[in-house]
Amino acid sequence: MMARKPALAVVGATGAVGAVMLGILSQHADVWGEIRLLASPRSAGRTLTVRGEPTEVRAVTEESLAGADVALFLAPGEVAARWAPVAAGRGTVVVDASPAFRDDPDVPLVVPEINGHAARVRPLGIVASPGCTTLALIVAVGALHAEFGLTELVVSAYQAAGGAGRAGVAALREQLAAVAGTELGTAPGDVRRALGDAAAGPFAAPLALNVVPWSGTLQADGWSSEELRIRAETRRILGLPGLPVAATCVRVPVIGAHSVSVHARFERPVEVARAHEILATSPGVVLYDDPAAAGFPTPADVVGTDPTWVGRVRRAPDDERALELFVCGDNLRKGGALNAAQIAEAVAAELPLD
Amino acid sequence: MMARKPALAVVGATGAVGAVMLGILSQHADVWGEIRLLASPRSAGRTLTVRGEPTEVRAVTEESLAGADVALFLAPGEVAARWAPVAAGRGTVVVDASPAFRDDPDVPLVVPEINGHAARVRPLGIVASPGCTTLALIVAVGALHAEFGLTELVVSAYQAAGGAGRAGVAALREQLAAVAGTELGTAPGDVRRALGDAAAGPFAAPLALNVVPWSGTLQADGWSSEELRIRAETRRILGLPGLPVAATCVRVPVIGAHSVSVHARFERPVEVARAHEILATSPGVVLYDDPAAAGFPTPADVVGTDPTWVGRVRRAPDDERALELFVCGDNLRKGGALNAAQIAEAVAAELPLD
Numbered sequence A, B: 001m002m003a004r005k006p007a008l009a010v011v012g013a014t015g016a017v018g019a020v021m022l023g024i025l026s027q028h029a030d031v032w033g034e035i036r037l038l039a040s041p042r043s044a045g046r047t048l049t050v051r052g053e054p055t056e057v058r059a060v061t062e063e064s065l066a067g068a069d070v071a072l073f074l075a076p077g078e079v080a081a082r083w084a085p086v087a088a089g090r091g092t093v094v095v096d097a098s099p100a101f102r103d104d105p106d107v108p109l110v111v112p113e114i115n116g117h118a119a120r121v122r123p124l125g126i127v128a129s130p131g132c133t134t135l136a137l138i139v140a141v142g143a144l145h146a147e148f149g150l151t152e153l154v155v156s157a158y159q160a161a162g163g164a165g166r167a168g169v170a171a172l173r174e175q176l177a178a179v180a181g182t183e184l185g186t187a188p189g190d191v192r193r194a195l196g197d198a199a200a201g202p203f204a205a206p207l208a209l210n211v212v213p214w215s216g217t218l219q220a221d222g223w224s225s226e227e228l229r230i231r232a233e234t235r236r237i238l239g240l241p242g243l244p245v246a247a248t249c250v251r252v253p254v255i256g257a258h259s260v261s262v263h264a265r266f267e268r269p270v271e272v273a274r275a276h277e278i279l280a281t282s283p284g285v286v287l288y289d290d291p292a293a294a295g296f297p298t299p300a301d302v303v304g305t306d307p308t309w310v311g312r313v314r315r316a317p318d319d320e321r322a323l324e325l326f327v328c329g330d331n332l333r334k335g336g337a338l339n340a341a342q343i344a345e346a347v348a349a350e351l352p353l354d
């Protein structure tokens, strides 16, 4: 018996994650039946192309959501908080890429390579996809955890502007154009003066010719929301509620692809050779670790690709149970659209369609 | 009795560190008697200004070094390895900013705020100044160590192009000009293709719109020389030969000023309030930690300034003995010329001048 194909709504189709999602949906063209593209009222009436078909964008409303089997939410957290329960209440399975439900114990937080089974138990009808920085590291770290037993993580992120959406990329490009060809960068504050306030975009300080040790909003004890999220999300996905995680998030003037310097401590002594074997054979991971030939991932090289790239694998020089890694992943692909698409496809494959 | 003022030779006066040194020597104008500016034969005959006086650059030779009471070496390691023993053999005290002697047990490795006394015992007549990344963090970490007792460091560096000298800055500026105004940065390798091989400069991969997890040369077990240096230098300066240190060095597209994300573990439980007090009152450190008002150091803001700037002070969420910090320091000032000048001035003040 050939069931009908599930209908999909894409909320946030006009955004940065949305644009990548349209590409993925076009490549995986036979998964879905109807595909509806939704966004804010600002975008209603625009035409986007998916699976080669020009498709009109509609505003999110009860009507435009009605009848979708699955809804991908690729929109700000407030939008998901408002509309995901509406869709789920009418039987649509929601896969949400925003932070809105990632802490909710009744919403599974899923990375298919690690805990795909968790998407089957969704009391609210909502499945959450983790944040882009967690997704940059979790597939690699999860593979090592399965072998060695993770006991501690210390991570420092090198976050691309694209993690802040279209506005982040636009601000960085504007800033780079303003400083290119100048001799700026050697006197205190001259980058800041040259850029003025106008071009700050979503960043807490100028990003061109700079790095900014802040992303997200201020939480207790000086932590940023993005840093605490990496901790909370990693614990949930790996099922290690007490895992010590200390994260530092820093924006760097890169368009797409986050990088993370990872110090991971394990229950058992680790060997680099065994870590290499694990990483080389884990789904979703590419090992690229040949420093003698300048072989290590960089964001400019991995942007636009699907996997988590891992290089610079070293055993901590003074601790036989700890590994250092440098991981890179495209924040819009595995870090955003791809992980959500993987969840949605797995969910759709098991839906009882009439 | 008024002694004569000591004569100074500056080897590498034409370089990136040299240029900053000339400024410092002009500000501290009454320390030195004669100042000789030396460099490679390529620069012989050029005129540079120090203390307002046009001064001809000479090639380094036995003659041009002869009679200097102190010689500052601000040149590549090979130059120091060749000429520092020559100068020291004739009674000149050498202060070397290169890596050449930093591992030599007969050469003290000195940061005046921490172990200034060590410069008094110099069996070879040579004192070494640490590398710019160590210097970015060591004054802050040393102050906390004095109070809490350091037991472990995990650091991830965000290294400016300027740490690779004039050639590094020139390569980054050329690369930034090439990508500015383009839409590059979202497809794999398009930055690399746009830049070609020509503009790589001293970096192992393109640096514009990118971060590069490599600096220095390949050592055993996948470590880079810069990473192992941070470990070796930190241990020597703090007098903690067994200190566990895991460092990851990553170049970022910043002109000047290195940043470091520091995870520091201590013997005793730490309080952020007490860490703030220590940092706010330590010589050479500026505490700038007010995230509610976007108060944290960034390289573009601290470049051109002398101190080590510290922000983002947090206690590790799961470890009462660990602190996270984000530190920034100008690699050419405290990270290069300033630390060497401080050592040289302290040495000169105690020289028995006829």
Ligand SMILES: NC(=O)c1ccc[n+]([C@@H]2O[C@H](COP(=O)([O-])OP(=O)(O)OC[C@H]3O[C@@H](n4cnc5c(N)ncnc54)[C@H](OP(=O)(O)O)[C@@H]3O)[C@@H](O)[C@H]2O)c1
Pocket (backbone or CB within 6 Å): A011, A012, A013, A014, A015, A016, A017, A018, A038, A039, A040, A041, A042, A043, A044, A060, A073, A074, A075, A076, A077, A079, A097, A098, A099, A130, A131, A132, A162, A163, A164, A165, A166, A167, A331, A332, A335, A336, A337
């Ligand atoms: N960027 C990443 O790397 C990344 C990775 C993982 C997860 N995420 C998460 O994914 C979500 C989207 O991120 P993004 O980077 O794609 O952001 P973005 O580029 O700013 O796009 C936002 C999208 O949400 C839509 N939207 C905004 N307000 C809306 C409203 N009131 N009603 C309906 N739709 C609305 C926008 O539509 P209009 O065009 O009509 O404004 C647009 O399609 C966010 O929750 C983000 O945290 C982002």
Ligand SMILES: NC(=O)c1ccc[n+]([C@@H]2O[C@H](COP(=O)([O-])OP(=O)(O)OC[C@H]3O[C@@H](n4cnc5c(N)ncnc54)[C@H](OP(=O)(O)O)[C@@H]3O)[C@@H](O)[C@H]2O)c1
Pocket (backbone or CB within 6 Å): B011, B012, B013, B014, B015, B016, B017, B018, B038, B039, B040, B041, B042, B043, B044, B060, B073, B074, B075, B076, B077, B079, B097, B098, B099, B130, B131, B132, B162, B163, B164, B165, B166, B167, B331, B332, B335, B336, B337
């Ligand atoms: N850049 C930093 O942030 C930093 C910080 C701390 C320490 N250091 C160390 O300081 C030293 C200088 O670094 P830099 O960044 O200033 O490098 P740089 O900009 O490349 O300058 C190198 C200097 O060394 C001179 N030199 C080169 N070959 C020579 C030779 N054969 N004989 C005599 N002089 C020669 C050069 O003279 P010409 O102009 O004649 O070639 C120039 O003055 C290096 O050892 C570096 O590791 C650098």
